Amino acid sequence: MIILGSTGSIGVNALAIAERFSLNVEALVAGNSIDRLNQQIAKHRPNWVVIANEADIPRVNHPNVLSGEEAILRVIEEADSEFVVNALVGFLGLRPTLKALERGKKVALANKESLVAAGAFIDTSRIHPIDSEHFGLWYLLNESRPVKKMTITASGGAFRDWPLEKLAAATLEDALKHPNWSMGQKITIDSASMMNKLFELLEARWLFGELDYDAIIETRSLIHAFVDFADGSTTAHIAGANMQLPIAYALMGKVEEQILEPVDLLKVGGLEFREITQERYPVWQIKEALLREPQRGAVVNAANEAAIAQFIAGKIGFLDISRRVVDAFEHFDRVPGSVEEVFAIDEEVRAYVGAMS
Numbered sequence: 001m002i003i004l005g006s007t008g009s010i011g012v013n014a015l016a017i018a019e020r021f022s023l024n025v026e027a028l029v030a031g032n033s034i035d036r037l038n039q040q041i042a043k044h045r046p047n048w049v050v051i052a053n054e055a056d057i058p059r060v061n062h063p064n065v066l067s068g069e070e071a072i073l074r075v076i077e078e079a080d081s082e083f084v085v086n087a088l089v090g091f092l093g094l095r096p097t098l099k100a101l102e103r104g105k106k107v108a109l110a111n112k113e114s115l116v117a118a119g120a121f122i123d124t125s126r127i128h129p130i131d132s133e134h135f136g137l138w139y140l141l142n143e144s145r146p147v148k149k150m151t152i153t154a155s156g157g158a159f160r161d162w163p164l165e166k167l168a169a170a171t172l173e174d175a176l177k178h179p180n181w182s183m184g185q186k187i188t189i190d191s192a193s194m195m196n197k198l199f200e201l202l203e204a205r206w207l208f209g210e211l212d213y214d215a216i217i218e219t220r221s222l223i224h225a226f227v228d229f230a231d232g233s234t235t236a237h238i239a240g241a242n243m244q245l246p247i248a249y250a251l252m253g254k255v256e257e258q259i260l261e262p263v264d265l266l267k268v269g270g271l272e273f274r275e276i277t278q279e280r281y282p283v284w285q286i287k288e289a290l291l292r293e294p295q296r297g298a299v300v301n302a303a304n305e306a307a308i309a310q311f312i313a314g315k316i317g318f319l320d321i322s323r324r325v326v327d328a329f330e331h332f333d334r335v336p337g338s339v340e341e342v343f344a345i346d347e348e349v350r351a352y353v354g355a356m357s
C-alpha cells in the first residue's frame with residue numbers, strides 16, 4: 001500500500017497495523033518529521049518516499065526520494081499498490097484522493113477534507129473510511145433493518161467545560177488539550193470548535209446517503225455512533241478511543257484478532273450525554289443549511305483552513321475561527337457543479353478570509 005501522511009497520528013497507527021499484519025508498504029509520504037520518517041523507512045523498506053520540501057531530501061535515508069505535491073500524484077500514478085491510505089491533513093489531500101480513484105485504487109480515507117470539500121464528485125464505493133464515528137455507523141448498519149436516524153458522538157473538545165465568557169481569550173495551547181483523543185493539531189482545533197462534527201455529518205451524508213443525521217456529546221468518547229431503527233430500537237457502537245480498530249477494518253475488511261481491550265462498562269461507571277449548543281459552538285448554527293446543501297462544504301472547509309492558519313499565527317482569537325466560517329458561508333452561497341469549481345471556490349474563499357485579517 002501507499003501511505004500518505006505516514007508520520008502523523010493516523011499514519012503511525014496505520015503503520016502499526018501494517019507491521020502487525022505484515023501488510024506491504026510500497027510508498028511513504030511525509031512532511032517535515034524526517035527523523036520519524038527515517039525510522040519508518042528502516043522498518044518498512046518502501047520503494048518510494050516523498051517529502052514536502054526538496055531541501056530535506058539529503059536527510060532522508062533512501063535512494064529514491066521525491067518532494068512536493070506533484071510527486072505525491074506521480075507516486076500514486078506509478079506505484080503498483082491497489083490501496084492508498086490518505087492520512088494527509090487538509091485540502092492538500094483532495095487531489096491525491098481523486099488521483100487514486102482515477103487510477104482504480106481503493107482509498108482508506110482519513111483525510112475527511114476530501115469528502116467535505118468535494119464529496120459530490122467522489123465515488124465512495126471505493127472509499128474505506130478511517131473515522132471512528134463512520135466506522136461505528138458502518139459496524140451498526142451491518143444488518144438489513146430499515147434505519148430511521150443516525151447519530152454520531154462528539155467529545156465536546158477542549159472547551160466543553162469552560163465558562164463561555166473565557167472562550168474569546170482561549171489560546172492555541174488551550175485548544176490542543178483534547179479530553180480523550182491524541183490527534184494532529186488541525187483536527188484537535190476542529191474538535192474544540194465543533195467543526196470536526198460538522199465535517200463528520202457531511203462525511204456521513206456522502207458515505208451513507210441522504211438520511212437523517214445528527215450529533216450529540218458523549219464526554220468519554222466510548223460510544224462513537226448510534227443508529228435508530230424504524231422498529232424503535234437503538235443500537236450503539238462502543239469501543240476504546242483508539243484508531244487502530246477503524247484502521248484495521250479499513251485496511252483489511254475483515255478482522256478476526258482482538259485489536260483493542262473491550263470497554264469494561266463497570267469500570268467506566270457512568271456515561272454523560274450533552275446537547276451541542278450554538279452558544280458554545282457557534283458553527284453549529286449552519287448545520288441544517290449545510291446538510292441541505294452539502295456541496296457548500298467546499299466553502300466551509302476553505303474558510304476553516306484559512307481561519308485556523310490565522311489562529312495558529314496568533315492573528316485572530318479562537319472564536320474568530322467560527323465567525324469567519326459563518327461569515328464565508330453566508331457570503332458564498334454558490335454550489336459547485338464540478339470538481340474544477342471546488343478548486344476555484346477554495347481559492348476565492350481563502351482570499352476572502354485572508355483579506356479579513
Ligand SMILES: NC(=O)C1=CN([C@@H]2O[C@H](COP(=O)(O)OP(=O)(O)OC[C@H]3O[C@@H](n4cnc5c(N)ncnc54)[C@H](OP(=O)(O)O)[C@@H]3O)[C@@H](O)[C@H]2O)C=CC1
Nearest residue numbers: 005006007008009010030031032033052110111112183184
Ligand atoms: N488523528 C485522528 O485520530 C483522526 C484523524 N482524522 C483525519 O485524518 C487526517 C490526518 O489527521 P492526523 O493524522 O491527526 O494529522 P497529523 O497532523 O498528525 O498528520 C498529518 C500528516 O500529513 C503530513 N503532511 C502535512 N503536510 C504535508 C505535505 N505538504 N506533504 C506531505 N505530507 C504532509 C504530515 O507530515 P509531518 O508530520 O512529517 O510534517 C503528517 O504525516 C486529517 O484529515 C484528520 O481530520 C480522522 C479521524 C481521526
Ligand SMILES: CC(=O)[C@@H](O)[C@H](O)COP(=O)(O)O
Nearest residue numbers: 131132154155156157191196
Ligand atoms: C478519532 C476521531 O474519529 C476524531 O474525529 C474524533 O471524533 C475527534 O474528537 P471530537 O469528538 O472531539 O470531534
Ligand SMILES: [Mn+2]
Nearest residue numbers: 131132133200
Ligand atoms: Mn471522528
